[in-house]
Amino acid sequence: MDPYYLALTTITLASIYGLLAIGISIIWSSLGMINMAQGFTFAVSGYGAWLVAQNVSHSGVAVLAGGVLMGALAGAAIGAIAFIPLYDKPNFPLRSLIATLAISTLGGQCLLWLFGPRVKALPKIFGYGGFHIGTAVASREKVGSIICSAALLLVTLAWMKRSRRGLEIRAMMQNPEGAALVGVGLRSTAMAVMVVTGAMAGLAAVLLSQNYFVSPYSGTTPLIKGMVVALAGGLGSVSGALIAAVLVGLIEAVTAVSLGGQYVLITQFLFIIAVLLVRPRGIAGMIEHSRE
Amino acid sequence: MTDLLRIEDLSAGYGPLAVLHSVSMSVRRGERIGIVGLNGHGKSTLLRAIAGLTGWQSGSISLDGVEIGGKRSNGPGRYTHRIVRMGLALMPQGDALFHGLTVADHLDSGAFSPRAWRERKRRRERVLAVFPPLAKLLSQPVGKLSGGERRMVSLGRGLMDDSRLLLIDEPSLGLAPKISRALIDALMRIDLEDGAMVIAEQNLSLLQGKVTRLVGLHAGKLKGGAMTQDSALTPHTQHRHP
Numbered sequence: 196m197d198p199y200y201l202a203l204t205t206i207t208l209a210s211i212y213g214l215l216a217i218g219i220s221i222i223w224s225s226l227g228m229i230n231m232a233q234g235f236t237f238a239v240s241g242y243g244a245w246l247v248a249q250n251v252s253h254s255g256v257a258v259l260a261g262g263v264l265m266g267a268l269a270g271a272a273i274g275a276i277a278f279i280p281l282y283d284k285p286n287f288p289l290r291s292l293i294a295t296l297a298i299s300t301l302g303g304q305c306l307l308w309l310f311g312p313r314v315k316a317l318p319k320i321f322g323y324g325g326f327h328i329g330t331a332v333a334s335r336e337k338v339g340s341i342i343c344s345a346a347l348l349l350v351t352l353a354w355m356k357r358s359r360r361g362l363e364i365r366a367m368m369q370n371p372e373g374a375a376l377v378g379v380g381l382r383s384t385a386m387a388v389m390v391v392t393g394a395m396a397g398l399a400a401v402l403l404s405q406n407y408f409v410s411p412y413s414g415t416t417p418l419i420k421g422m423v424v425a426l427a428g429g430l431g432s433v434s435g436a437l438i439a440a441v442l443v444g445l446i447e448a449v450t451a452v453s454l455g456g457q458y459v460l461i462t463q464f465l466f467i468i469a470v471l472l473v474r475p476r477g478i479a480g481m482i483e484h485s486r487e
Numbered sequence: 488m489t490d491l492l493r494i495e496d497l498s499a500g501y502g503p504l505a506v507l508h509s510v511s512m513s514v515r516r517g518e519r520i521g522i523v524g525l526n527g528h529g530k531s532t533l534l535r536a537i538a539g540l541t542g543w544q545s546g547s548i549s550l551d552g553v554e555i556g557g558k559r560s561n562g563p564g565r566y567t568h569r570i571v572r573m574g575l576a577l578m579p580q581g582d583a584l585f586h587g588l589t590v591a592d593h594l595d596s597g598a599f600s601p602r603a604w605r606e607r608k609r610r611r612e613r614v615l616a617v618f619p620p621l622a623k624l625l626s627q628p629v630g631k632l633s634g635g636e637r638r639m640v641s642l643g644r645g646l647m648d649d650s651r652l653l654l655i656d657e658p659s660l661g662l663a664p665k666i667s668r669a670l671i672d673a674l675m676r677i678d679l680e681d682g683a684m685v686i687a688e689q690n691l692s693l694l695q696g697k698v699t700r701l702v703g704l705h706a707g708k709l710k711g712g713a714m715t716q717d718s719a720l721t722p723h724t725q726h727r728h729p
Contacts, residue, residue, distance in 0.1 A: 283564070283565055359599075359604050362592060362595060362596055363596070365585070365587075365588060365592070366585050366588065366592075366596050368585075369584075369585035369586060369587055369588060370583055370584065370585050370586075371564070372540070372564060372567075372579075372583050373582075373583035373584060373585055374585075374596075375540075375564045375567040375568050375571070376538065376567065376571060376576075376577055376579065376583055377571065377596045377597050377599055377644060378568045378571040378572045378599030378600075378648070379568055379596075379599070380568045380569075381564070381568070
């Protein structure tokens, strides 16, 4: 096992899973909703990027923008359907879980109907070739993925730290009633959360589709992995999700190299079971206070 | 000049439970009003109803002449942010703080209007002048503070914007008598300008002689002195809460 190769693969996977997991985590803690439709957002963003590549331009920026925009749109749509009409009704967590699951299934069928069952391939937006790092070759695609997701994550975290809207989201994550008492509109803030996390899922979709094909249900596996990372990190904790993303990425890389790709989900689930047995609230669940 | 707050025939509660029974009261500008009564008799529900946080309510609540209550049934908290933006600050029981955020973040969160947000550094200084102990704690997460410090954060957060009506629920709850008295004194020093302050408090002796009017709340009904045309503290309330 080449340590450079392992490290590189780990960071690439961690950055992509991190984008999905942080989205799931922020939605859970600020909206109180488990977004089962995050996988649909992922798939539809892949198609958005593909449409741009087919009809507009093959350039990397255009394809990325297509995916991110489509993700943001899908996020807004899910918020408008599953959060706005339901959030002040009794049993909201269960209702929204079912609503987002329905959106995910229905959306997948719509994609199947619109685009057919044949998988689509996105253009290689970062080009071919690579650089030598130690004994491993870092392909442009891996380096590009890491840079893009790190950039979006840093911009989002800085925005959450510095802007009024970001403070409102952080307040809502901790105490929705307290947030309403400082003039935070729960509905508009929730929509902002859905748009931002949708954009993150969209970026993750384009980056992951450099290796995998776009298909109507291509979001299912990323959704499961995003959930695993979010749960292992402790729902509601951004730093926990980042730590868990690195660990899950490392496990995937080690498993794929030593046992074979088909065992990846098994080792990942063993990992989350082990984490939740030792720390029921996840890795950072005790460090940061969040919605329980 | 109209009353800053005028409540008419307000009933409110949660689910099948009615806590307030056709309550009417009014608050003039510049007044500091104490609402006294035993636990469970509706003090918190009255303040929460004004902020739109009860399960249901009927009757009329007007803030500066604008109806904020209405007869509609509202899910708790659905309209709260709009009422808050109209100039109401509720410092609730239990403080409703954000445990992972720092004291500075809390104070900033209270500055919701664009103007207050731009001036938030200056306004923070103003709040720190009222609650000096917070100055050293600005970068601390609120979950690590003591009960008295948390109360100051909750009160300070409500003072960051230009709220005209300050509603303060049980400022002394869970605090040592000395700290309670210091808090009440700090509240009395706040410059109301053309606003008003309503303090709900179980401990009558903390407010006696310090507020403009005292109103008793018993079993969901107000006792005397609730409307502005009545004079200050009626003997009736005094006897009820020795």
